[in-house]
Amino acid sequence: MQAAEIExxxxxxxxxxxxxxxxxxxxxxxxxxxxxAESFRGQPRVRQHQRVxxxxxxxxxxxxxxxxxxxxxxD
Amino acid sequence: MTDAxxxxxxxxxxxxxxxxxxxxxxxxxxxxxxxxxxxxxxLGVGYETVDVLQDGEIRQGIKAYSDWPTIPxxxxxxxxxxxxxxxxxxxxxxxxQQLLDDKQVAKAx
Numbered sequence: 001m002q003a004a005e006i007e008x009x010x011x012x013x014x015x016x017x018x019x020x021x022x023x024x025x026x027x028x029x030x031x032x033x034x035x036x037a038e039s040f041r042g043q044p045r046v047r048q049h050q051r052v053x054x055x056x057x058x059x060x061x062x063x064x065x066x067x068x069x070x071x072x073x074x075d
Numbered sequence: 076m077t078d079a080x081x082x083x084x085x086x087x088x089x090x091x092x093x094x095x096x097x098x099x100x101x102x103x104x105x106x107x108x109x110x111x112x113x114x115x116x117x118l119g120v121g122y123e124t125v126d127v128l129q130d131g132e133i134r135q136g137i138k139a140y141s142d143w144p145t146i147p148x149x150x151x152x153x154x155x156x157x158x159x160x161x162x163x164x165x166x167x168x169x170x171x172q173q174l175l176d177d178k179q180v181a182k183a184x
Contacts, residue, residue, distance in 0.1 A: 045161050046155065046156075046157050061144050070160060
């Protein structure tokens with residue numbers, strides 16, 4: 001899966017998200033994503049991650065094997 | 076509830092700290108599970124593990140159980156805490172130790 005594709009899916013699901021993708025292994029399979037969104041404010045971490053996973057749909061664990069995820073709100 | 080949900084529920088309720096993972100504490104079969112074990116060992120907390128690779132029903136069921144698509148998953152006193160990324164963030168912020176203290180979880184014997 002391409003980094004741009006991951007970013008597009010996350011933004012489609014969470015329109016106010018700023019997404020930064022890092023290809024960890026250079027193999028198109030192991031990525032880190034940093035997702036920052038104002039709409040995360042006040043939500044527990046588990047909920048923030050669930051929203052990102054929901055945006056990625058059934059690709060998690062499938063086409064997208066490994067995604068190291070961190071979430072936060074703008075400073 | 077499905078059979079898998081009932082079984083998961085029993086495991087989660089009967090262990091103070093339980094990690095659903097790929098492989099075992101001694102031989103984790105995935106980098107994320109390995110990281111989760113390293114964090115628990117650093118905290119010195121007593122924990123149980125469930126190897127989802129040995130049980131297809133639990134492997135599928137656990138994803139629906141907490142609406143969480145990935146493994147590992149950590150539960151403390153019956154409550155879903157998160158996956159390895161959340162564990163790492165909480166560990167670095169001192170929040171995981173705080174959670175264990177708040178819930179009065181025993182150290183490893």
